[in-house]
Amino acid sequence: MCMDKKEKAVSLFKNGYGCAQAVLLAFADELNLDANTAAKLASSFGGGMGRLREVCGAVSAMFMIAGLKYGPTDPKDHAAKTAHYALVQQLAEKFKQENGSIICRELLGLTGPQGPEPDKRTAQYYQVRPCPEKVASAAGIVEELLKERS
Numbered sequence: 001m002c003m004d005k006k007e008k009a010v011s012l013f014k015n016g017y018g019c020a021q022a023v024l025l026a027f028a029d030e031l032n033l034d035a036n037t038a039a040k041l042a043s044s045f046g047g048g049m050g051r052l053r054e055v056c057g058a059v060s061a062m063f064m065i066a067g068l069k070y071g072p073t074d075p076k077d078h079a080a081k082t083a084h085y086a087l088v089q090q091l092a093e094k095f096k097q098e099n100g101s102i103i104c105r106e107l108l109g110l111t112g113p114q115g116p117e118p119d120k121r122t123a124q125y126y127q128v129r130p131c132p133e134k135v136a137s138a139a140g141i142v143e144e145l146l147k148e149r150s
Contacts, residue, residue, distance in 0.1 A: 009058075009139035010132045016121055018046025019131055020057030023138045024064055030146070031068045048104025052113050058131075058138035059102045062091045065142050070149070091141060098137045107134060 003011065005026045013022035020042035028038040044050055045060040066087055072080035092102050101107055107130060119125055126132070 005139040005143045006136040009135045013132055013135045014121075014126070018043065018057050018118075019135050019138075020045035020061040020064070022135050023058050023061035023142070026139050027065050027142060027146075031065065033068065047118065051116055051118065053105035053108070053110055054103065056095075056102055056104045056107055056134060056138075058134045059092065059095050062095065062138050062142050063088050066091060066145070069146070087145075091145070094141050095138060098141070099134060 009022045009026035012025050013019060017025060017039065021039050024033075024038045024042040025035060028035055031038075033041075042057070042061055042064065045055075045057040045064075048054045048056055049060070066084070070084060070087065072084050074080065095102055099107060104110075105112060
């Protein structure tokens with residue numbers, strides 16, 4: 001039985017990957033990105049960028065996927081950049097509609113950074129964190145995007 005991208009991303013998150021890693025890894029095959037590179041690329045974005053609690057890692061991964069799949073490569077192509085930024089804004093808005101914010105601390109009900117040490121992944125952690133739902137939301141939004149554009 002094949003897992004959909006939302007299930008795959010949640011499973012990766014529950015296996016210890018950060019939000020950004022879980023979402024990017026769920027799509028790595030479709031992006032021709034090996035798992036090791038994907039995990040490394042997304043590793044700095046966990047906890048809202050290194051636990052700074054800024055943009056949610058799952059949202060950052062949506063943007064990485066959009067860039068890897070559709071990003072412009074010509075630095076002088078203003079129209080392509082504009083179209084791509086419009087796509088990024090559309091993804092952010094869709095996530096905001098589903099979750100209320102794209103900011104990690106707002107999604108978690110926190111006031112700011114808590115230092116660099118990640119929380120231990122215990123049963124209690126998973127009971128209080130909405131992260132699996134945010135990861136599923138981001139993966140679902142990207143899955144929709146890829147279907148629309150295929």
